[in-house]
Amino acid sequence: MLQSQTHHSPLAFRRLAFANLAAQSAEQIAIAAAPMVAVLSLGAGTGETGFLTAAQTLPFLLMSFPAGILTDRTSRRGLMVAAESLRAGALLLLPVLAAYGVLSIWLLAALGFAAATGTVAFSVAAPALVPAIVPRDKLANANGWLELARSGAFIAGPALAGGVVGWLGASPTFVLAAIFSVLAALLLRGLPEPPRSVSPSRHFMHDIREGAGFTWKQPLLRAVLLTAIAWNIAWFVLQAAYVPYAVHVLGLNASGIGTTLATCGIGMILGAIISPRIVNLLSFGWAIIFGPLISVVAIGAMVASIYIPSPLWAGLSMFLFGVGPTVWVINTVTLRQAVTPGGLLGRVSALFLTVNAGARPIGAALGGAIGALYGPTSCIVVAAIGFLVQVTIIICSPIRELKHLPSAQI
Numbered sequence: 433m434l435q436s437q438t439h440h441s442p443l444a445f446r447r448l449a450f451a452n453l454a455a456q457s458a459e460q461i462a463i464a465a466a467p468m469v470a471v472l473s474l475g476a477g478t479g480e481t482g483f484l485t486a487a488q489t490l491p492f493l494l495m496s497f498p499a500g501i502l503t504d505r506t507s508r509r510g511l512m513v514a515a516e517s518l519r520a521g522a523l524l525l526l527p528v529l530a531a532y533g534v535l536s537i538w539l540l541a542a543l544g545f546a547a548a549t550g551t552v553a554f555s556v557a558a559p560a561l562v563p564a565i566v567p568r569d570k571l572a573n574a575n576g577w578l579e580l581a582r583s584g585a586f587i588a589g590p591a592l593a594g595g596v597v598g599w600l601g602a603s604p605t606f607v608l609a610a611i612f613s614v615l616a617a618l619l620l621r622g623l624p625e626p627p628r629s630v631s632p633s634r635h636f637m638h639d640i641r642e643g644a645g646f647t648w649k650q651p652l653l654r655a656v657l658l659t660a661i662a663w664n665i666a667w668f669v670l671q672a673a674y675v676p677y678a679v680h681v682l683g684l685n686a687s688g689i690g691t692t693l694a695t696c697g698i699g700m701i702l703g704a705i706i707s708p709r710i711v712n713l714l715s716f717g718w719a720i721i722f723g724p725l726i727s728v729v730a731i732g733a734m735v736a737s738i739y740i741p742s743p744l745w746a747g748l749s750m751f752l753f754g755v756g757p758t759v760w761v762i763n764t765v766t767l768r769q770a771v772t773p774g775g776l777l778g779r780v781s782a783l784f785l786t787v788n789a790g791a792r793p794i795g796a797a798l799g800g801a802i803g804a805l806y807g808p809t810s811c812i813v814v815a816a817i818g819f820l821v822q823v824t825i826i827i828c829s830p831i832r833e834l835k836h837l838p839s840a841q842i
Contacts, residue, residue: 444565444624445574451619452558452578454473455516456585458612459551462523463488465596465605466544472648473530474537487541491548492789494780499556501639503778509625512554516617519550523610527603550613555785560777563769564626568837571769575762577709582702583758600749641778652771652779652838656764657787657828659724659822663757664791666818670734671810672799681809682741692747699754707762718833723760724823726752731819736814770837791796 445690470484474686502511522543558578566574596605647653678684678692728826730752737745772780799811826832 445562447619447623447748448558448565449559449574449577449581451512451516451616451623452554453581453585454612454616454619455512455519455551455554456582458516458523458609458616459547461596461605461609461612462519462544462547465609466540469526470537470540473616484537484541484676486546488544489789489792491545491552492785493744494631495549495552496556496786496789497640497779499553500643500779500782502553503557503560503781504643506780507625508557508736509620510533511557511618512536512561513620514729515550515557516613516620517550517552519547520610520613520617522546522550523606523613524682524697526606530603532692545772552785554616554779556778559765559769559781560774562627563774563777565624569835572711572762573708575702575765575769576724579707579758579762580701580704581669583697583704583754586700587694587697598755600658610623616768626681639779643776644783647780647783650771650835651830652767655826655831656720656767657784659826659829660764660784660788661791662818662822662825663724663727664788665751665795666731666815666822668792668795669802669818670731670812672796673808673815677808677812680741682737682743682746684743684746688743692750695747695751696754699751700758702753703755703758704762707759710759711763715835716763716767716837717831720760720763720831720834721823721826723756723758723763724819724826726756727819728761729825730756731812731816735816738809738812766837767831 466484466488492599499511526535526540526543529539559575562574562578563571594606647657675689678689683687684692707719710722713719714722730749733745733752737749768780768784769777798814802814803811
């Protein structure tokens with residue numbers, strides 16, 4: 433097993449936090465700009481933009497485990513630097529292809545896949561590095577800062593991309609995203625990483641089985657994993673139906689839909705800010721359960737809009753869906769870091785990333801089928817059942833009994 437040392441350094445974490453902010457900004461700008469370019473410059477329709485979205489999300493299914501194995505076997509800092517360099521190269525190649533008039537949907541999708549691969553590597557390696565540079569009692573705060581950066585980029589990235597595309601055009605937008613990626617790589621290069629002794633490489637499938645086996649046998653992580661699967665399926669059932677529901681039931685136009693969705697981002701920021709306070713007020717187990725409970729309240733507000741059609745209910749629902757899951761992410765990542773040996777952190781994080789990504793198309797397909805057969809209101813009801821399932825799983829698990837952050841011996 434790989435053994436790691438710790439080197440607690442506030443400066444090291446600050447470099448990681450700012451690198452995370454830059455990397456998240458690059459990701460969100462690129463994700464938002466790609467479909468705009470596809471539609472406005474390449475004349476893409478719904479089918480092409482759907483293909484583009486699939487290409488940008490596919491790396492989360494295909495590349496998470498390879499990234500997890502590399503995280504556990506190589507330098508985590510080096511992997512993140514390579515990931516951001518890959519992303520920057522892909523983003524800078526886009527305006528070059530556009531300048532020569534050879535950019536197509538296929539090339540846009542291929543470069544989007546490459547850029548998203550960088551996101552996957554960063555998403556797996558960063559949580560694995562945090563326990564090595566942050567004291568155990570500061571893990572929750574550190575994860576809160578990283579999630580706050582992600583939430584800020586989630587809100588500002590699409591708006592910034594839209595403004596730059598409209599003002600300067602597509603190419604400068606991708607250059608801006610690449611600049612953020614280069615900045616992240618430069619910040620990471622100066623990040624001190626504690627040395628680790630690495631055991632000899634083994635077969636790829638052995639490494640996967642080791643990470644998956646540990647997660648499934650660890651009762652706390654198993655409960656979190658099952659809850660996350662149920663939550664993601666329910667969320668994407670809701671997402672598949674929300675826009676037609678908002679139009680046909682709530683009577684919202686595009687501006688109204690955008691406003692209700694924007695409240696989710698505001699909720700994410702609030703969730704990142706209040707998460708440490710939630711941990712201080714509640715036991716650690718109930719601080720984790722807080723997120724699934726708030727998701728039930730959130731879907732309850734959406735169900736209320738069936739009986740009292742109002743955008744206020746929808747806006748409240750999306751706001752709460754920003755708050756609860758953000759608190760959940762911060763505290764479950766902290767739990768994962770606490771109970772997982774350092775040599776397995778990359779693969780365990782990769783498993784969560786893969787499973788979450790895999791649950792999303794299942795939820796979207798289920799929502800699409802239910803919506804087509806029975807209408808969008810039925811999707812709201814089915815999503816509500818899913819959110820009740822996820823909160824039941826976590827409340828009935830050993831996590832309910834946790835008073836404090838557990839150790840790896842649990």
